[in-house]
Amino acid sequence: MGELDRRPEAAPAAPREWAYAPAPESRDVVRIAERYGHFVGGEWLEATESYETISPSSEEPLAHVGQATQQDVDGAVGAARNAFANGWSSLPGSERAKYLFRIARLLQERAREFAVLESLNGGKPIKESRDVDLPLAAAHFFYYAGWADKLEYAFPNRRPRPVGVAGQIIPWNFPLLMLSWKIAPALACGNTVVLKPAETTPLTALLFCDVLRQAELPPGVVNIVTGDGRTGAAIVDHPDVDKVAFTGSTEVGKAIQRQLAGSGKKLTLELGGKAANIVFDDCALDQAVEGIVNGIYFNQGHVCCAGSRLFVQESIYEPLVEKLKRRLTTLRVGDPLDKNTDVGAINSAMQLDKIRELVAAGEEEGAEIYQPPCRLPEKGYWFAPTVFTNVAQSYRIAQEEIFGPVLSVLTFRTPEEAVEKANNTPYGLSAGVWTEKGSRILWMAQRLRAGVVWANTYNRFDPASPFGGYKESGFGREGGLHGLEPYLRFDE
Ligand code: NAI
Ligand code: MG
DSSP: OOHHHHOGGGTTOOOOSOOOOOOBOOGGGOOOOSBOOEEETTEEEOOSSEEEEEOTTTOOEEEEEEOOOHHHHHHHHHHHHHHHHTTGGGSOHHHHHHHHHHHHHHHHHTHHHHHHHHHHHHOOOHHHIIIIIHHHHHHHHHHHHHHTTOHHHHSTTSOOEEOSEEEEEOOSSSHHHHHHHHHHHHHHTTOEEEEEOOTTOOHHHHHHHHHHHHTTOOTTSEEEOOOSHHHHHHHHHOTTOOEEEEESOHHHHHHHHHHHTTSOOEEEEEOOOOOEEEEOTTSOHHHHHHHHHHHHHGGGGOOTTOOOEEEEEGGGHHHHHHHHHHHHTTOOBSOTTBTTOSBOOOSOHHHHHHHHHHHHHHHHHTOEEEOOOOOOOSSSOOOOOEEEESOOTTSHHHHSOOOSSEEEEEEESSHHHHHHHHTOSSOOSEEEEEOSOHHHHHHHHHHOOOSEEEESOOSOOOTTSOBOOSGGGEESOBSTGGGGGGGEEOOO
């Protein structure tokens, strides 16, 4: 019996001698209105129906936001069409670029305000909204601003032209960042936009309208309507929408694809994932543990490319799991606005129910659960970081997207077996490989059916790098040169 086997109790012993003092970020930097309408044609239209948006970490109501009706969507699409036909699509690329550069700089200037609002409305740690969401959102606008006047060089001899009105529907896990992924390339290519944020996280998209006004973007180029799936469906269905871009669940993605079949509308879908994070025995173990933690606990695991299936080479299984459990005890779960928080609140009651259901299924099917000792706040939606060992590939926790801070650990012996198991999923969005050998990284990357393969890192994003899926993770790419194509047509 190895030493690790003999003292399993040793793993969770946390360094409890001292605690972090609270370090809350000030809420005063952001002003939330009591009530929001829809941003259409550069104006605020009063909403006829509305609902309350809350802070998931406290269940405190934050504002009333509109539930856009068919009529509201008609108005928004009309405004977008008008802006497209009367100026925006024929503006020289260098002029469009100026607006995008302005938006990017304004996002940088107002980053703190946006980061606080993102954390308040969505539950993610301020450390992440401040250091990841906001810098990346600004970077996307900077990046696509650079392409706006170079489309002819990006696609030589193909006469790239804008598609028209883009209907864009985004999820709640990276609200402002997904908005940037959608809006920046659309505008760079000369399209106009109707965008709908997710129902639980509308506030940063609504604050973004203020940035659009500051940037003096012509009215109607970007229209933002809020509401739930009904509003989304109305956008998708609208006969005057030329292109639909959707990020969200595979279920809704499939419904949209069915809905659009035969309509001639362009479509890109960025859907779910169940990524394999594969750790070989020659890797730098401590770095791999950091990558595993980042892969699954970043943003409470509400990440489509989360490394939710950990594949560990058998020979290092025990030391790795021990290190991982010990690392988990140091994660600070709590107030999203505290600068020391690592894991924030679950985004909604609905998502918390889904996580609980799948975790219960994991225990029932026979997996072994580990959660570090942590005190969860009484109000709000919370789930402790969780690791499952003894997981079989057939278990629901190894098959289905949990979209929460829950990791399933599996093992393998050979690279061939790792590839076989990693690809044994209906999804194909991302994967991670941890090994010292460059040749093995390339060998693995060629065989993994995933849109992105990270090597000795995880969740690394850059606007210049395309992102998107295989199989049920969707189709089309966002980011990079590839991200321009869905917003262009090349016919004569
Ligand atoms: P969802 O797919 O229902 O919501 C995403 C967006 O689509 C929201 O803006 C929503 O209002 C809109 N929507 C809903 N029904 C629509 C319809 N029929 N037509 C047009 N738009 C519609 O995702 P939901 O219910 O919030 O989460 C369910 C699961 O989906 C999560 O547990 C997670 O597994 C997965 N998901 C994956 C995401 C990703 O980034 N790939 C993002 C969000 C959820
Ligand atoms: Mg849904």
